[in-house]
Amino acid sequence: MKANIGLIGLAVMGQNLVLNMSDHGYKVAVYNRTAAKTDEFLTGPAQATQIIATYSLQELVKSLESPRIVMLMVKAGEVVDHYIEQLSPLLQAGDVIIDGGNSLFTDTNRRTEALRKKNLRYIGAGVSGGEEGARHGPSIMPGGNPDAWPLVKPILQAISAKVDYEPCCQWVGDAGAGHYVKMIHNGIEYGDMQIICEAYQLMSEGLGLSSDQMQAIFAQWNQGKLSSYLIEITANILSYKDEDGSPLLDKILDTAGQKGTGKWTGINALELGIPLTLIGESVFARCLSALKEERVTAAKLLPKSVKKFTGDQKSMIDAIEDALYASKIISYAQGFRLMREAAKEYNWTLNYGDIALLWRGGCIIRSGFLNNIKQAYSANPALENLLLAEFFVKAMQQASIGWRRTVILGVEMSIPTPSFSSALAYYDGYRCARLPANLLQAQRDYFGAHTYERTDKPRGEFFHTDWTGHGGKTASTTYNI
Numbered sequence: 001m002k003a004n005i006g007l008i009g010l011a012v013m014g015q016n017l018v019l020n021m022s023d024h025g026y027k028v029a030v031y032n033r034t035a036a037k038t039d040e041f042l043t044g045p046a047q048a049t050q051i052i053a054t055y056s057l058q059e060l061v062k063s064l065e066s067p068r069i070v071m072l073m074v075k076a077g078e079v080v081d082h083y084i085e086q087l088s089p090l091l092q093a094g095d096v097i098i099d100g101g102n103s104l105f106t107d108t109n110r111r112t113e114a115l116r117k118k119n120l121r122y123i124g125a126g127v128s129g130g131e132e133g134a135r136h137g138p139s140i141m142p143g144g145n146p147d148a149w150p151l152v153k154p155i156l157q158a159i160s161a162k163v164d165y166e167p168c169c170q171w172v173g174d175a176g177a178g179h180y181v182k183m184i185h186n187g188i189e190y191g192d193m194q195i196i197c198e199a200y201q202l203m204s205e206g207l208g209l210s211s212d213q214m215q216a217i218f219a220q221w222n223q224g225k226l227s228s229y230l231i232e233i234t235a236n237i238l239s240y241k242d243e244d245g246s247p248l249l250d251k252i253l254d255t256a257g258q259k260g261t262g263k264w265t266g267i268n269a270l271e272l273g274i275p276l277t278l279i280g281e282s283v284f285a286r287c288l289s290a291l292k293e294e295r296v297t298a299a300k301l302l303p304k305s306v307k308k309f310t311g312d313q314k315s316m317i318d319a320i321e322d323a324l325y326a327s328k329i330i331s332y333a334q335g336f337r338l339m340r341e342a343a344k345e346y347n348w349t350l351n352y353g354d355i356a357l358l359w360r361g362g363c364i365i366r367s368g369f370l371n372n373i374k375q376a377y378s379a380n381p382a383l384e385n386l387l388l389a390e391f392f393v394k395a396m397q398q399a400s401i402g403w404r405r406t407v408i409l410g411v412e413m414s415i416p417t418p419s420f421s422s423a424l425a426y427y428d429g430y431r432c433a434r435l436p437a438n439l440l441q442a443q444r445d446y447f448g449a450h451t452y453e454r455t456d457k458p459r460g461e462f463f464h465t466d467w468t469g470h471g472g473k474t475a476s477t478t479y480n481i
């Protein structure tokens with residue numbers, strides 16, 4: 001009997017997805033560049049399964065039923081192009097290639113189009129959930145050639161996470177839309193992680209709480225409005241003890257790694273001109289953490305005045321919970337606003353409520369909060385910004401005072417809160433009917449004749465002033481990026 005699907009790439013994600021498919025009754029053929037890993041897999045975790053090992057792409061393709069479905073679970077970038085190039089001549093019209101890695105959406109746009117010309121159907125599917133998700137049900141965000149969706153839908157939905165019996169896997173949109181939504185998911189993941197880290201530093205350094213005390217606080221927060229996978233694992237991490245009985249967390253070097261999806265999200269936001277400050281700060285916070293030696297030198301040369309917290313500890317902890325919640329709302333509001341702009345720019349039809357549902361289970365940012373987002377978009381699919389939805393208007397009002405107190409605590413105690421405070425600045429900016437950009441426009445016109453619009457004239461009419469009395473009357477070309 002031939003295999004239903006072939007999978008290339010037997011690292012952590014590939015192996016676990018294959019086992020997941022096998023559990024759901026699919027026969028899978030596998031291939032990996034390094035053959036020894038295929039053997040280890042077959043004699044190890046895949047023992048006693050129907051999984052077929054293959055040792056060349058020809059053998060892999062031959063082992064598949066028609067139309068063939070081949071899924072790539074390899075390092076993003078050139079490796080994906082390499083496999084597409086090698087596979088294409090071996091496949092027949094109508095066959096499907098799925099790229100389940102973290103590919104850049106513009107690469108997926110290009111690949112979808114190139115393969116369409118060869119009558120091959122391409123899917124770029126974001127997969128989230130890490131090892132555990134891949135094994136027991138990830139969130140899957142497929143996009144690409146819609147003709148391929150009916151063929152791959154049964155298997156991808158079967159292996160995905162389920163919430164309220166709904167699969168966390170629905171068609172996202174054309175070309176690179178699936179990988180785009182996965183990129184935003186990862187950006188939001190960066191943001192969620194950073195705000196949790198800021199809460200942790202404020203509580204440990206600012207309030208002097210022990211790991212066990214913080215564990216209890218995170219565990220309690222996980223029962224309320226912040227309930228989420230990342231809050232839950234933070235509580236678990238805080239309680240984890242090293243061999244000597246001390247918290248392992250205290251011994252972990254404070255330099256964060258990154259693989260680039262947060263950076264891509266930030267770059268895209270800059271390209272589309274949409275503020276994505278919280279995620280941007282989260283990426284930069286990782287970059288700053290990586291400058292360990294420089295920071296150690298600076299800590300000696302630029303010492304902080306150490307202050308002791310003297311206020312009410314319980315009320316400050318509640319305020320930090322508010323800061324986490326409000327900042328999280330800002331992060332999602334910014335991320336969804338960016339997706340809205342991307343849909344316009346790249347001509348995709350994105351369903352924002354469905355995207356929130358896709359992230360409810362299996363993935364790293366899963367949380368109860370996503371139901372509130374779904375409800376906001378169900379009530380108004382054309383919602384411009386989540387901050388304008390009734391639920392979030394109220395939530396922001398309730399969290400606002402505690403959030404400000406938290407930022408003040410950070411400022412007073414010299415504890416950095418880049419995401420909490422930049423989110424607050426965005427919130428205050430977004431609800432400013434008048435920003436100081438009048439002065440900015442005047443400055444631009446003063447030094448570069450860039451012109452300005454007037455409040456007492458219709459929009460679209462541009463004026464230039466000879467501010468010094470010795471400038472010319474010629475204005476610069478008016479264009480916006």
Ligand code: NBP
Nearest residue numbers: 009010011012013014033034073074075076101102127130
């Ligand atoms: P990796 O991203 O570490 O990729 C490992 C796979 O790529 C192995 O099969 C390896 O083959 C193959 N590979 C490499 Br590396 N260079 C190759 C080359 N030049 N030619 C052929 N094959 C090559 O594995 P992963 O962490 O399982 O992730 C797979 C994909 O899923 C990535 O795109 C990743 O970003 C994405 N993703 C990962 C996670 C996660 O939590 N790890 C979560 C969600 C998505 P070899 O065995 O011969 O070296």
